[in-house]
């Protein structure tokens with residue numbers, strides 16, 4: 001499970017600057033999509049091979065009793081509770097303020113691992129920029145410059161080490177016993193817990209608890225037609241004995257975590273409601289994560305045909321960026337449409353785990369080129385030579401050649417479509433990366 005890092009500190013210390021540096025978009029695909037709203041306070045980052053989630057908590061005024069400051073403090077508190085490690089940022093140019101002390105007290109009570117970080121330290125000596133902050137009693141501060149990037153990679157490395165140290169690692173056996181890992185996500189009331197109960201009511205549940213899972217996470221292995229699956233840490237539901245019920249509060253962090261833990265995400269929508277901004281948000285998270293995706297349009301029972309047409313139009317209009325995924329119209333309560341839904345989960349997983357050999361990919365690349373060449377940029381003509389597979393779940397196609405940085409996004413999308421069709425990659429995002437030799 002990806003570790004969660006929360007950025008906390010009073011306004012203007014540089015939290016968003018650090019956030020942006022940590023989450024700098026890796027994926028042009030998402031940035032290009034029209035009308036895709038993204039929650040700027042949650043992001044994914046990566047240092048080397050190590051992925052993590054980061055939360056920017058906005059300004060923190062722990063004393064406020066109401067209004068926007070109070071709301072922000074509430075959100076900060078939730079973020080702190082959900083984080084593995086809190087990065088507490090102070091401003092090295094302003095020095096210590098009373099406000100920093102209030103935040104320190106709050107963090108101490110929260111009982112989380114906290115790293116004290118002095119920002120804006122570029123061009124300053126360690127001893128002089130940190131001197132003020134020993135008073136907070138949080139040990140040796142880390143120093144960074146979020147704006148220039150100094151010390152940021154080391155800081156995150158250390159934060160991830162600390163997060164890892166708090167978690168029990170998973171063994172290979174545990175990994176294989178889990179089969180396809182499925183996360184069911186969706187806003188409150190779309191029918192997630194109903195679907196889980198239906199699924200498990202139909203299926204043989206092997207065991208409820210897996211060893212080594214973190215606090216309040218639920219892992220539900222089940223078998224269907226001889227195949228193994230695990231519902232992983234499905235956000236927004238909890239167990240009550242043998243049945244599952246909805247949690248009232250929606251947690252973005254839990255949703256992001258379950259998405260990043262899964263092989264396949266099952267996004268549930270409510271056919272009896274309009275597609276909301278929150279649906280689009282969650283869908284955006286899934287897309288950005290690169291996980292395979294199947295969409296269940298739930299509560300299909302009891303709808304008139306004009307209502308059905310209406311929701312289909314609404315989906316096409318608002319979630320058109322999910323066209324790579326299969327949509328299923330189901331009823332969790334009446335248990336209709338479940339079999340085909342699971343079949344799509346299987347095939348989305350298979351597509352996500354495809355093995356695409358270099359000869360096959362290169363042949364597909366040449367075909368694409370024969371059909372349409374990338375545009376010349378000034379006197380530069382990008383030259384693509386061959387392609388190899390750089391990863392699975394999502395499949396990554398790495399294209400080698402010269403001057404590839406001048407290739408336009410529209411051409412990249414054309415290539416993506418071509419590879420997707422050639423290899424029948426339904427249900428999984430596909431990433432294209434260019435690697436130019438000098």
Ligand code: GDP
Pocket residue numbers: 009010011012013014015016017018059119120121122144145146147148
């Ligand atoms: P936030 O309110 O905590 O999210 O702070 P911001 O990220 O918006 O930064 C507040 C101000 O500090 C902005 O003007 C930034 O450009 C500036 N800032 C952020 N990081 C650094 C840094 O490392 N060095 C310097 N000199 N300024 C910085």
Ligand code: GDP
Pocket residue numbers: 186187188189190191192193194195236237245246247298299300301302330331332333334
């Ligand atoms: P969750 O918050 O996403 O876990 O949603 P729940 O599973 O708690 O369901 C919310 C409400 O929708 C409950 O009243 C369910 O009975 C109802 N519901 C769930 N699935 C269906 C369905 O397939 N059809 C209809 N008509 N109602 C459903």
